[in-house]
Amino acid sequence: MIPSLRTVRQQHRAVNAPIADLLTYRALPTDSVDYVDPFLFLNHHGPQVYRPHNQGLPFGPHPHRGFETVTFILNGDILHKDSSGHESVIAAGGIQWMTAGAGLIHAEVSSDEFKATGGPLEILQLWVNLPAAHKMTEPRYTGLQASDIPLVAAADGVVIHAVSGEWAGTTGPIASLADVQLAWLELAAGARVALPIAAARTIFFYTVAGQLRANGTDTQERQLVEFNHDGDKLTVEALTDSVLLLGHALPLKEPKIAYGPFVMNTEAEIQEAYQDYQLGKFGTWNG
Template sequence: MRTIKQQHRAISAPIADLTTYRALPTASVEHIDPFLFLNHHGPQVYRPNNNGLPFGPHPHRGFETVTFILEGDILHKDSSGHESVIEAGGIQWMTAGSGLIHAEVSSENFKKQGGPLEILQLWVNLPAKDKMTAPRYIGLQKDEIPTATLDGGVVVHAVSGQWAGTAGAVEPLADVQLAWLDFPAGASITLPIAAARSIFFYVVSGRLQVNGTETQARQLVEFNHDGDELTIAASTNSVLLLGHAQPFQEPIVSYGPFVMNTEAEIQQAYRDYQRGAFGSWKG
């Protein structure tokens, strides 16, 4: 079984009136190659006639964002012409690639009606060969994401990769496997994950044991590369965000909304954005 290198507590990092915990990066962990960043928004309840999510138009280049809408909704719009409202149980997978401008805000209905909101946004690096690929956006509702039921009633929502013989909804550029798992209290499963692969293991809610070690909500568990098995047992009803990938082992240079391999590429990204190469924004 894999041994645990360290557990990292997500830190409070509110954005306007949005409750936010940042699990990656923090003072104790910079990244888990190729996983770069995770914000956990909520859970919270918005009143009627609210302002919704505060993420107006902003640029990205060189990586992908994967957004899990557990409660509430997100209206996505970008400079490549994509627009959709994804509701609770759905996901958005955006490949920024060579660069685009996008906004992530709440729908007019959510702003008017209010309601519960909980959202996870994960940034996944792109390998150097794919950093300048054409931008892509995939928005999927709950019923478009395959599920598999494992021992004890554990439900896997398969976003990418293979999970217990079930193919994920998205075929990513790199071999990145992502899912979230719903655990009923008392359930236990064992999953094979090759020792060479990086594991992304974030407890969204509840209490779990992984390979015999206790962990809980808003904890990111970092593993050593010394085993090929995870045994996960739920002490309470729990939700787990789980991913794994072969590490790229390439230089990572990030600044604001851009993630590249060199400082020169970051400077070029700013120049390209300023000259309009990321497309025009139509509000």
């Protein structure tokens, strides 16, 4: 069969949602889109430049249960620490993949070096839902520096940073629990790439910077493109130098109850998450 192009269902503009002095655009959820199953949430922090002797990122210790966070550090750095004993500083070009699972407490702050010297910062944080069968899995964390992530020359002027799943014949280093394939792409103006993505899978397509044409539809920075499930081919053309966050996964098609830092399948499970957190079942925080 000849591959057919997916059609665009709708485009959604990220909304300005600053957090303290951190410039933030929330691409998901917004008034126009709740979530694109199984992708729950995306905050785009920056780009901005921090002065020397700054306070850094404001994300002190907080709990999570029932989903995964994937953090792309395009500029700056993040010091991750959690109640399961993981700690690392990931610099520009790296990623952090945390499976909250049954529950943990974590903090995402800037390193002492970044707070002292300042500099450019741009970070994307994506939340991905876990299927009911994995919501209470043991928490885990992987931090990868830029050098740990394979670069794939998918076409002239197109570089794919392959994080999870297979991209143009190269497999990313993260083995996702639910076959979530994620990457970010750098595209030079005029570059074009075609990627096969099965029609059953949900595409996550967020233009970080620049202007792109996706299956014939023009889009621009800080816009989320939502696709129908009516084709198995994605073509991307860069109208300017661009950066794209791209992923795909099978939709879970399960009930979703999201309340603050917890995402479960029922209200009772949300109440249980709060009770477990208050009872100290998310581990001990040693700040």
